Amino acid sequence: MIYLDQAATSFPKPVEVVEAIASTLKNIPGSPGRSAHKGALEASRILFEAREKVASFIGAEDSSSIIFTSGATESLNLVLQGLLKEGDRVLATSMEHNSVARVLGHLKKERKLEVIYLPCDEEGFLDLERCEKILREKPAQLLCVNLVSNVTGTIQPLHEILALKGETLLLLDGAQAVGHLPLDVGHLPIDFLAFSGHKGLFGPPGVGVLYLRPGLEEKLRPLKFGGTGSRSEFLEQPPFLPDRFECGTPNLPGIAGLAAGIDFIEKIGLTKIHRHETALADIFLDRIKECPGLKIYGPQDRVKASAIVSLNIEGLAPSEVARRLDREFGVAVRAGLHCAPLAHQTIGSFPQGTVRFSFGYFNRLADAEKAAEALLAIAG
Ligand SMILES: Cc1ncc(COP(=O)(O)O)c(C=O)c1O
Structure with missing residues (x-):
């Protein structure tokens, strides 16, 4: 997984x-x-x-x-x-x-x-x-x-x-x-x-x-x-x-x-951990940028963001995207409101929520690349 x-x-x-x-x-x-x-x-x-x-x-x-x-x-x-x-x-x-x-x-x-x-x-x-x-x-x-x-x-x-x-x-x-x-x-x-x-x-x-x-x-x-x-x-x-x-x-x-x-x-060093996680999020974002119908939420300037990426694909419910990522590609993410309905009202994704990809120190480059490929395949 x-x-x-x-x-x-x-x-x-x-x-x-x-x-x-x-x-x-x-x-x-x-x-x-x-x-x-x-x-x-x-x-x-x-x-x-x-x-x-x-x-x-x-x-x-x-x-x-x-x-x-x-x-x-x-x-x-x-x-x-x-x-x-x-x-x-x-x-x-x-x-x-x-x-x-x-x-x-x-x-x-x-x-x-x-x-x-x-x-x-x-x-x-x-x-x-x-x-x-x-x-x-x-x-x-x-x-x-x-x-x-x-x-x-x-x-x-x-x-x-x-x-x-x-x-x-x-x-x-x-x-x-x-x-x-x-x-x-x-x-x-x-x-x-x-x-x-x-x-x-x-x-x-x-x-x-x-x-x-x-x-x-x-x-x-x-x-x-x-x-x-x-x-x-x-x-x-x-x-x-x-x-x-x-x-x-x-x-x-x-x-x-x-x-x-x-x-x-x-x-390991906190700076190294932060750099690694955010680099993976950046690579993921770079790979999916041509994805049809893609809407990415959060800071444009990724220096002001942690390794969390929330997105939606037009015409697809977040829960459906997450389900397909899991069942067809073995990629585990979270979909929905993430216990923060006010935040979704703020960013314009209420009530359906978003698909959230969050990266950590133990993730590798291949994880970000495979997740991006899977998302592109789902978006068609
Ligand atoms: C921003 C934020 N606050 C509070 C919590 C609650 O943390 P816990 O479930 O560990 O009590 C979470 C958990 O996801 C969170 O993301």
């Missing part, structure tokens, strides 16, 4: 990741922070080192500002549900994933939020002038930005957004960014960064991260409550990080796999 659904989850996983997961399951008897025997201490060491690794990878000074979650969805929920109060005003780009939009939809009803979707252009870029104007009219509690679109690969202009946001807190959905682009939360005023372990970081599913700027923890109510192995005599959640937001037995094999994924990226 030619796997071009890397934006859903990266595949294959590096052998080091598989080994780290297996080794934790095979060799670590005990739960981190729970007991004082050697196995539990070893588990605590793995958890601590993974936290330090994630912190250093994204430039966070203090590893206790790294909260392990079950994925980007939980990380985003933690901020949105934990921060926003009755009547708050929230801004979000019109390229958001449902893991932001549905939470806002729920909170809009439950807490009477004022939710404003900021316009983006046809390529998916935020209209910075409108954003600034709306912020100037009335400050908002939170601005949500999907840094890299899972539909078009559009990379939002982070520095410009940071320059105009003022006092408004910024929540970055980094699900499609972390592991693809360099991000340094230590040198940029990013308040919250949510991401998954199983996409760009090569970890397994079921593990994710929320970074929060130190000091912001007091503004966030925890999403869940329970055992932490610390301050067990109290019937209230410990106030300190990361225990305030992490409870229950952690997914140690998943976290160890995530840490091994980061080691892998550091061994």
